[in-house]
Amino acid sequence: MSIALLIPMFIIGATAIFIAHDKSLGTQDLKLAPAMAGNAMNMKMPEVIVRDVATVGDATFIASQAGLFRMVGGFPVREPGIPKGEFRSVKADAAGTLYAAGKYGLWQRAGSGAWTQLREGDFHGLGLMPNGIVAYLKDQGTLLSSDGGKSWIEAPGFAKLGVLAAREPEAYTLQKLVMDLHTGKFFFGKSAEWIWIDILGATLLMLCLTGGWMWWRSQKQKAQPV
Structure with a gap:
């Protein structure tokens, strides 16, 4: 695994876990400096809905x-x-x-x-x-x-609106199946999607840590005299 891939994988893994637990961690209420927005800061006037x-x-x-x-x-x-x-x-x-x-x-x-x-x-x-x-x-x-x-x-x-809606379920499309597999809703349901996200995030973090350790070991061995 290229060491260059570890940084984006680590970011995706860590942020996935933060997103899954945003309410318990209170990330939405933590204010940051605008400079931390990087290239995500849109300089155009925001659209007001x-x-x-x-x-x-x-x-x-x-x-x-x-x-x-x-x-x-x-x-x-x-x-x-x-x-x-x-x-x-x-x-x-x-x-x-x-x-x-x-x-x-x-x-x-x-x-x-x-x-x-x-x-x-x-x-x-x-x-x-x-x-x-x-x-x-x-x-x-x-x-x-x-x-x-x-x-x-x-x-x-x-409350009867839910009963009526249950009688008229929307069509289950391939796109919906792909999304449910991607988010983990297919396996754990909507309320427990965080389990799937935690598993994926932890997997990526583990790959990054072990991959970084293997790269460091290989560099250390190359530096040793033959």
Whole structure:
């Protein structure tokens, strides 16, 4: 094995393990200097994906992967008093109360303009119904609050969507099989993909370490006098 191949193999093996355990290691919350981005730093203006739009009076609010913004004089201004992370949904009820949901929880803005966090969690969807707030919370499903976000229950009827979807399974293609084999989902399921990734990462690291040791031994032997 060429010594030049050890560096990329080591990087792939180590980073695969970090990716598989990103939540437990907290890698997403660890901020690094921009200089460490190397050639991955895109010098072009980033594309901002608009997720949802809501209007309260003459104010327009925009939920995007870059955060929650308000249009002021035709120009977007970041909404203060709320996290800068991704917001996927923003809704306004008849009373003018605004709700915003995203990666850093579900938030409410009353008439005073102050934001209050109603619930922590990673929210992927939000809707206002006559009987309350309906929100989809990652790993917990669709929830309903009939008291303005103080208490939550499983939204009645929404769980049946999974039953309906199970009756209409999507076609299993060759591309899907290849992806499932590649990620380990085929062997361990979605929740345990990290086992497969750990195995591959550890294998690459072992090959790098043993390959580097063999190369070092061969160089040491060549340096010895005959």
